[in-house]
Amino acid sequence: MRAAVLHETGQDKLEVLDDVEAVGFGPGKVKIRVRATGLCHSDISAMNGVLPQPAPFVPGHEGAGEITDVGDGVAGLSVGQRVLVCWLPACGACPSCKRGQTQLCLAGFMNAGTPNFKRPGGDVFGFAGTGTFAEEVVVDAGCAVPIPDDVPFDIAALIGCGVTTGLGSAINTADVAAGSSVAVIGCGGVGISAIQGARLKGAAQIVAVDPVESRREAALKFGATEAVAPDALGDAKQRITAGEGFDYVFEVVGKSATARTAYETTRRGGTLVVVGAGAMDDVLQLNMFELFFDEKRILPSMYGGGDVLTSYERAIALWRAGRIDLESLITHRVPLAEINEALDQMRTGSALRTCIEI
Ligand SMILES: [Zn+2]
Ligand SMILES: [Zn+2]
Numbered sequence: 070m071r072a073a074v075l076h077e078t079g080q081d082k083l084e085v086l087d088d089v090e091a092v093g094f095g096p097g098k099v100k101i102r103v104r105a106t107g108l109c110h111s112d113i114s115a116m117n118g119v120l121p122q123p124a125p126f127v128p129g130h131e132g133a134g135e136i137t138d139v140g141d142g143v144a145g146l147s148v149g150q151r152v153l154v155c156w157l158p159a160c161g162a163c164p165s166c167k168r169g170q171t172q173l174c175l176a177g178f179m180n181a182g183t184p185n186f187k188r189p190g191g192d193v194f195g196f197a198g199t200g201t202f203a204e205e206v207v208v209d210a211g212c213a214v215p216i217p218d219d220v221p222f223d224i225a226a227l228i229g230c231g232v233t234t235g236l237g238s239a240i241n242t243a244d245v246a247a248g249s250s251v252a253v254i255g256c257g258g259v260g261i262s263a264i265q266g267a268r269l270k271g272a273a274q275i276v277a278v279d280p281v282e283s284r285r286e287a288a289l290k291f292g293a294t295e296a297v298a299p300d301a302l303g304d305a306k307q308r309i310t311a312g313e314g315f316d317y318v319f320e321v322v323g324k325s326a327t328a329r330t331a332y333e334t335t336r337r338g339g340t341l342v343v344v345g346a347g348a349m350d351d352v353l354q355l356n357m358f359e360l361f362f363d364e365k366r367i368l369p370s371m372y373g374g375g376d377v378l379t380s381y382e383r384a385i386a387l388w389r390a391g392r393i394d395l396e397s398l399i400t401h402r403v404p405l406a407e408i409n410e411a412l413d414q415m416r417t418g419s420a421l422r423t424c425i426e427i
Contacts, residue, residue, distance in 0.1 A: 073086075089187075097143060097209060098210065099212075102134045102204065107132075107223075114323070115197075125193050127194070130156040133226040136149065146215070177212070199212065203427075235260060235261065237374050239265075242342055245267050251276070254302075255279060260321040265292055274309050403423060
């Protein structure tokens with residue numbers, strides 16, 4: 070079957086090959102025919118080494134499709150069922166799951182060193198244990214989450230990562246207060262979803278911050294009350310908050326420089342929400358005086374910071390009711406053969422989300 074493979078970490082192009090086989094099928098597993106997959110910024114971060122990931126590997130972790138085979142011992146899933154791929158399934162039994170923080174469950178990462186694919190040249194891994202830039206994947210049954218019939222594959226794929234991450238950061242992690250002021254730094258698919266979440270929670274001002282003009286224009290359509298380039302953020306802070314800083318600032322880039330800006334743009338006693346996935350060697354500096362004296366709350370948000378299955382259901386309900394716009398998040402559609410064009414669209418910032426149709 071066909072899959073897009075990164076041969077070595079640091080390369081910027083994928084090779085679409087047709088000699089790849091999804092491996093590991095057996096008890097507790099399901100096989101999925103992938104139909105749509107979103108290109109998330111984390112895929113690029115895994116390719117360039119910002120996020121740890123063994124290579125060669127098939128990127129992609131935001132996907133949806135149909136189940137084609139069900140392993141022994143799997144309950145509640147059947148062949149033909151439409152599912153989205155959850156890259157962080159909760160085991161239900163570990164200390165994190167037991168205390169209700171299922172988004173911190175590490176059970177799904179236990180297979181990280183196990184290849185998900187093979188080809189004549191050898192073993193191939195799947196990003197985050199999935200690897201949805203492929204026609205077929207084999208995953209733990211917990212990674213296959215059934216979706217209602219009225220949810221198209223492309224929308225379901227987005228809910229599998231970016232939408233859940235962004236919406237959840239505003240609704241679960243920050244629990245944005247009605248009437249508050251919000252700034253969102255980084256307005257790709259996740260940032261736009263954070264904007265939609267802040268709007269749903271009743272934020273009075275939502276300032277979108279992004280260097281790319283098309284993204285700033287898009288942010289206004291999704292609920293931002295104004296959109297500025299990064300060098301105009303200081304002015305916006307002055308104008309909108311009288312210099313005090315925003316009640317909530319969302320960092321959706323994953324860099325220490327933008328996190329530092331976000332910290333400085335948060336008001337004393339306000340909340341900095343860290344959503345972007347950054348590198349282990351990129352260190353955010355805070356001095357001990359400001360940390361204590363300004364009492365800013367720093368809240369990291371992993372996969373939306375709540376139970377992901379609950380977050381999926383909420384996203385579907387909000388989408389179905391027309392309260393969030395997910396269709397417009399998909400600005401580009403390409404077949405798997407044009408995956409490298411999709412990567413370029415992501416790098417230049419011209420895409421909010423590119424849907425790869427497989
Ligand atoms: Zn993602
Ligand atoms: Zn667990």
